[in-house]
Amino acid sequence: MTMLPFTIKAQSMDPEIQQMTDELLKWTQQQFEKNGSVDQHKLDSMNTRIRLKQDEITARKMQAPSVADSAKGEKLITVELTQGGMLTVPEGKIWKVKQATCSSGMGEYKILVGSVKFKEEYGPGEKIIMPAYTPEASLLTEDFSSIIYSFNIIERSIK
Secondary structure, three states: OOOOOOOOOOOOOOHHHHHHHHHHHHHHHHHHHHHOOOOHHHHHHHHHHHHHHHHHHHHHHHOOOOHHHHHOOEEEEEEEEEOOOEEEOOOOEEEEEEEEEEEOOOOOOOEEOOOOOOOOOEOOOOEEEOOOOOHHHHHHOOOHHHOEEEEEEEEEEOO
């Protein structure tokens, strides 16, 4: 096995997640040097902790509405969709897509979707359509039927 002489860091990774990932990498390297393999149960456990912490941090960031947004009558909603699916903005509402992520199932890593360009705002009756293929989904699995897109949407009522 080849060891890298540098630390791998993801762009804009939360420092707490980065620390946990660094610890996992260090433990894995030590296990390979010492035993030639890793304890799969412990590896799975450490990965699960990282995923749960990542979900907790993401949820905390997404649930903190700003004072300005609350004053405008905006609220944050989360909507899920499968590949090739479609969302329709309800009557009397305006939607702005704040963030879209994809995962291949429960507890899996989420990848930010950057390949699909969304309009600034969607009005009542307008549709948000996800393509049948995105490069982000192909990073997760070859079975696109298991891909779930999660949208964080700022919803505003029309007066």
